Amino acid sequence: MEKVIIFSAPSGSGKTTIVHKLLEKYPQFEFSISATSRAPRGAERDGVDYYFLTEEEFLRRIEADAFVEWEAVYAGTHYGTLRSEVDRIWSKGNVIVFDVDVVGGINLKKIFGDKACSIFIMPPSVEELERRLFGRGTDSEEVIAKRVAKAGQEIERAPEFDHIVVNDILEQAVAATCEIIDNFIAE
Numbered sequence: 001m002e003k004v005i006i007f008s009a010p011s012g013s014g015k016t017t018i019v020h021k022l023l024e025k026y027p028q029f030e031f032s033i034s035a036t037s038r039a040p041r042g043a044e045r046d047g048v049d050y051y052f053l054t055e056e057e058f059l060r061r062i063e064a065d066a067f068v069e070w071e072a073v074y075a076g077t078h079y080g081t082l083r084s085e086v087d088r089i090w091s092k093g094n095v096i097v098f099d100v101d102v103v104g105g106i107n108l109k110k111i112f113g114d115k116a117c118s119i120f121i122m123p124p125s126v127e128e129l130e131r132r133l134f135g136r137g138t139d140s141e142e143v144i145a146k147r148v149a150k151a152g153q154e155i156e157r158a159p160e161f162d163h164i165v166v167n168d169i170l171e172q173a174v175a176a177t178c179e180i181i182d183n184f185i186a187e
C-alpha cells in the first residue's frame with residue numbers, strides 16, 4: 001500500500017536530524033524534496049535538499065495546481081510539496097517521508113488520511129530550542145527570533161498529530177520514532 005510518514009516540529013527541534021537517521025535505517029523510505037522560494041543555506045543543493053524556485057516560478061506553479069500542499073511558512077517565503085514528487089516516490093514503491101512545518105503536516109495528514117502517520121517532534125523547552133538555533137549558527141538573530149516566536153503557537157497544535165516524540169536525548173527520540181514507524185508499516 002502507498003504510505004507516507006509526516007514529520008513536523010518547530011524549527012530547531014532536531015526533526016531533520018531524526019529524519020536523516022531514519023532514511024539511513026529504512027532503505028524503502030524516500031525523502032520528499034519540497035520546493036521553496038527561499039535561497040539555499042550553507043551546503044544545501046538544488047534537487048537534494050529542496051527544489052529552489054524563484055518566487056515568480058513558485059507562484060506560477062501554484063496557478064498551475066502543481067502542488068499537493070503549499071504555504072507561505074514565513075512572510076514572502078513559500079514552501080510546498082509538488083504532485084510530481086509524490087508520484088516520483090510512489091512509482092518506485094517507496095514510502096514518502098515528509099519534513100514540513102506544523103500547518104503543512106496537519107494538512108498533509110488530512111489529505112493522505114489512513115495512508116499517513118503524522119509525528120510531532122517536540123523540543124524539551126522553548127529555551128532549549130532557542131539555544132539550539134543559535135548553536136546551529138546558520139540563521140541571523142532576526143530569523144531566530146521569528147522562529148522562536150512561532151514555536152509557541154506550533155507546540156499548541158501538537159495534539160493534532162498521531163504521535164508526539166520529545167527530542168531531549170536524540171538516541172531515545174530516534175528509538176521511540178522507530179517503534180512508531182515499525183507499527184505503522186506493519187499495519
Ligand code: 5GP
Pocket residue numbers: 009010011034035038069070071073079080081099100101102103104105
Ligand atoms: P527551512 O527554511 O528551515 O528549511 O524550513 C522552514 C520550515 O518550512 C520548516 O519547518 C520546514 O519543515 C518547512 N517546510 C519545508 N518544506 C515544506 C513544505 O513542502 N510544506 C510546508 N508546509 N512546509 C515545509
